[in-house]
Amino acid sequence: MGGAVSAGEDNDELIDNLKEAQYIRTDLVEQAFRAIDRADYYLEEFRDSAYKDLAWRHGNIHLSAPCIYSEVMEALELQPGLSFLNLGSGTGYLSTMVGLILGPFGVNHGVELHADVIEYAYQKLDFFIKTSDSFDRFEFCEPSFVAGNCLEIAPQSQQYDRVYCGAGVQREHEDYMKNLLKVGGILVLPLEEKLTKITRTGYNSWEIKKIIAVSFAPLVLPKHRENGKIRAVPLPTMFEVRSLQDLSRIAIRQTLKKTLSGTWPLPQRGPRRSSTRLKRRQEHLDSALLVNRYAFMSRLIPGPMDDNSNQSGTDEEEDEDCHGVGECEVGEVEDESRRREGSVLLMEAPANLLRENILRLPLPEPLKMYLLYYREK
Template identity: 55%
Template sequence: MGGVVSAGVDNDDLVDKLKEADYIKTENVEKIFRLVDRGCYMTKDSQSIAYRDNAWRNGNLHISAPCIYAQVMEGLKLGPGMSFLNLGSGTGYLSTMAGLIIGPTGINHGVELHGDVVEYARERLAWFLANTGSVDVSFFCEPQFSQGNALCIKEEKMLYDRVYCGASCPSSHENYMKNLIKVNGILVMPRNDKLLKIVRTGENSWCTESLLPVSFSSLIMPDNSLTAEEVELPSVNLISLQELSREAIRKHFRDCIEKENESLKKAFIYIIPPKPSPKSRKTPMSCLNGNHPKVAMSDTENDTDDSEARDGEWERLSSSQSLHESMHSAFLELARSFINRGTRETSDGNNDLVEEQEGEEECGSRG
């Protein structure tokens, strides 16, 4: 499954290498990995290691290795309008990527044990929405994060199209996890040192596939000595017909713009990428080598070497790219054409009506 891949000098470079190593396989997954810069979900003092294929941890904050997330996103096969539940949602990095695929008609829930991490995820989400640049947030499903133990979700829960669990599931709760998904739904979770893709084929039947050998920390079990506090997930509100119509119109405009301006289809980078540094070290990523199936990816690795931090890295990552001028121009031009066409049609209709009325008056005067 690909050979050893070196670390990226920036987010784009990392994505290129994951794609070359066949961890990223589909255009949709490639697009969202480029849209959501991994470095923006790590702390300022960790920017020098943001684009290595290692798990990152800082206190309670945690992000899995990029190759693991690539396998997760490919395995989930997310699509527009789906419902998604992220157990152990952490910084919100994965949930943000999911939200760009499922879109405004989807459902995007996350459950995180630590309150400080939930606040961090909400702050990063606010930053993303304020600095998205050429990302159209009207086509984004905002994640909703809840604090609590992922093993304590209320029994009268809704079922989801897609579920990801970011920690190893104990054997005693395997059925609990499986029953979070609808029939034909997909659950991706680590168990027994494997990243599993589980498809629910019937009310009481599942099909399991191993995606990757991994090493994850285990989910924290609820304290049996106390009454575990149940996690109540956000309520789901139906989208109004007006909102659905608005999204359909936006999509129509965007499709027309992209059809007439092919180059805009690839204009989806919202962060100004830092220039590659000549001193950047090409550290090999600890990706799984297909020739050594027993080598597992570790999700608990803690790499905090900041000796190669680039000057101004955080400032560059925190700066947002301006909205794509050509896309705005194309949108305005298309909107004007629709308005002008409607005005002409209305004007022509009014002229026909006036001529018809004048003809009737002339006939009446003759009569």
């Protein structure tokens, strides 16, 4: 399915074409699409086809056509802080775009039938986090994927604000899908050859809207049984109690964005111009330089994977911690006393700069004290 939109020379031109054809209609969806290069989710030998409006499949790995993903993103009406469930999460391309909109207080879960595809999705997610400047531009809700058949989720499982199914659904499974949705939530799925938007308006009331004609492979029916019962797929935990360190990291990143750059500019693109790929790449690099001050400082703030409770870890553990927050991008830190002061990762040179900027921020004094001086015992 696809082919409704002209092929692009690169990701930006593909998005230009999707906008011109009215598949992308809102700023949030446009920003999410521009932030992630579709070609990064292709195998290297197939990257030349990444900017065509066509679906792509290689073995168990599958990507829907860009026009389908854009219609799905628009129909989901995503907002920060919502919970999202992706049934047939595949490469994680859609889940990662969704995570850019949900923000740090959202929930982003996926269920995928094939374990090798989940491994592929985590590889692509890791590549995005470590290499993309978009990771610093957005507050990201990182997706979590579990292996299993999406028709084997326990009936008493948690419900979500937004649900998408990436495989063809027959009428006999429509009610099953609806039960995964909270009241007020939106379900988008291919239902009998039509991409369909279902809004749950009450406990037993629904609004149904047909979007476009589509052709999806049907859902794979469950095969495995234990004592005649369906094997339940455990979903990830919906809510986790955030540490004070994690909340502080989120607060200071958001404040740094506003303090250093005013209103933080999200990725956008003006009118299409005829230009070479080399010029587009240079424009991208120039844009990256504009955010370097923020990216450099915000990556000194530890992420949720950092653990200050273990101050005597091994060299291997410290190296993993370094990669977890992107510290290695600004320089190797050899000594524990140089690397940490309380909950803020520091190096000798930027320590004073970071301290001065923290003191200028409009944060409560206890939070400043925590960021600057606190060390877990």
